Amino acid sequence: MNLSSTVRRDWFSNIRRDTLAGLVVALALIPEAIGFSVIAGVDPKIGLYASVVIACVIAFTGGRPAMISAATAATAVLMTGLVRDHGIQYLFAATILMGVFQILAALLKLGRLMRFVSQSVMTGFVNALAILIFMAQLPELVNVPTATYGLIALGLAIIYLLPRVTRAVPSPLVAIVVVTAVAAVFGIDVRTVADLGELPSALPSFALPDVPFTFETLRILMPVALTLAAVGLLESLLTAQILDDMTDTPSNKNRECAGQGIANMASALFGGMGGCAMIGQSVINVSSGARGRLSTLVAGVFLLVLLVALQDLLAVVPVAALTAVMIMVSINTFSWRSIARLRSNPLPSSVVMLATVGTVVATHDLAKGVLVGVLLSGVFFAGKVARLSRVTSTLSPDGTTRTYRVEGQVFFASAGTLSEAFDLQEELERIVIDVGAAHFWDISAISALDRVVLKARARGRIVEVVGLNAASATMVERFGEHDKDGTAPASTH
Structure with a gap:
């Protein structure tokens, strides 16, 4: 126009x-x-x-x-x-x-x-x-x-x-x-x-x-x-x-x-x-x-x-x-x-709406109400996305290698799930971490991957990370520690 x-x-x-x-x-x-x-x-x-x-x-x-x-x-x-x-x-x-x-x-x-x-x-x-x-x-x-x-x-x-x-x-x-x-x-x-x-x-x-x-x-x-x-x-x-x-x-x-x-x-x-x-x-x-x-x-x-x-x-x-x-x-x-719609809407949405109203009416400050609502929306969204990530594993026929498959979005809210999903006490020679169906968003996610890899190596396991997409690989190169500890780096292919 x-x-x-x-x-x-x-x-x-x-x-x-x-x-x-x-x-x-x-x-x-x-x-x-x-x-x-x-x-x-x-x-x-x-x-x-x-x-x-x-x-x-x-x-x-x-x-x-x-x-x-x-x-x-x-x-x-x-x-x-x-x-x-x-x-x-x-x-x-x-x-x-x-x-x-x-x-x-x-x-x-x-x-x-x-x-x-x-x-x-x-x-x-x-x-x-x-x-x-x-x-x-x-x-x-x-x-x-x-x-x-x-x-x-x-x-x-x-x-x-x-x-x-x-x-x-x-x-x-x-x-x-x-x-x-x-x-x-x-x-x-x-x-x-x-x-x-x-x-x-x-x-x-x-x-x-x-x-x-x-x-x-x-x-x-x-x-x-x-x-x-x-x-x-x-x-x-x-x-x-x-x-x-x-x-x-x-x-x-x-x-x-x-x-x-x-x-x-x-x-x-x-x-x-x-x-x-x-x-x-x-x-x-x-x-x-x-x-x-x-x-x-x-x-x-x-x-x-x-x-x-x-x-x-x-x-x-x-x-x-x-x-x-x-x-x-x-x-x-x-x-x-x-x-x-309070009863038909998802509970988090209703909570966000009511919290925004309650804060504004209590403080007579629209900015505070919106801030509370935005923060709650972020928390609920992070929790929802975190639940979409999962880790599954399979053991090789000879019992020497376990392959962990990571799927979904890995970030600060789901990084804990990643760390807890690995059994590092299991007697293995080799661990493969397949992240081809996952995306690493922040340094919390990279830190969680570091902890798993470094702890496994400390127990004498050979660790291989495969399937990193380009963006996640860049994050690992910039912020990761597991390929900078003087041992053989985890592969990323």
Whole structure:
């Protein structure tokens, strides 16, 4: 596909739906951005400016059309200590360095690491995020005026029933407008956006971070920036994968890494905090019909218009309307089929999914949950592959030679099985180890082979290794010891 076709597809193939979806997302970004600013210990405008700048920039630089990036909880929780100990200027500097690391990740093509995230981890990530989104709405459901529940119910009814009548306009947008109108007409006293925090009244301005350019500053910034970059990329790439599946379209993961870096650097230069992709708002966007980059740009631009030009109108929007939208997101995001499949799926897959969910919900840290899931997936996979290897043996008619046949994959998890399969106490003249149906993957496997050969030789046996494939032979030549002990080398043919 040539450049003009790509531009047409990403920007102009779905103008009406992209625009309307972007309007919905802009409204949904406001309470999140303000809340994440509080988590990070900064003024609400820092999160709002970040959401505007990141959304506008990532629309052009990102690798996943229709994905929404802004200030997020995953990055906000990592900023608290830096802001508390060193101030907001150090946060801006760390965010710029965060962007540099993300661009380096793109140059190193680290986006391909997503292939190591199993479907069970992805499902656990999605389910945990749905639970966290719902939990974030609980303060708006506890100790609030009774009318709040009525407005939330009205909003949910519109969101789920309107699509049965028409899909011309995204139902979440209609729900926000109708709930706001009902609250205003009937004078219902409920929390509004104005109660969430002070909204900015001016455009963000360009400025470099006011920090000393010293090695001490770099020492302070480096750990925070690295962590921010890693967590931001992890959440962004996972969200991109989820949208790939939802829309049945591909994304460029390495471009997304670079795009996140550029967007975060721009955010810091215009007085914003660092951020990454937001699965909740991205799901709202796609569920509202968005498919192109235009939706992300509209979300950022309209959010800025709301903050600066339509602040008085924005201030009267009931939080209940936005809560209804976020409850819808949590319900739609959760993979309900995964519950029914817990009994039919293989036990390791279910354990990985539940462990990912449990870790995320317990720590409120998506990165830790995914890390636990990936590690468990690796352990289960290693155990499964290890069970596919086996060693059998036959004794020659004259009783002087035993031939051991090694089959399968030999690596750290199955190396122990290889060592234990040999009876070196047996009175023999010669041992043949046939590895023609095996592959040696790592130094643990080579070490296991060394132990068998050297122990057998120490007992006076003649040992011959046959059938090594080219890759395994190279490993033996580089790391093996049994052909370097001064005795006759084992043959490899």
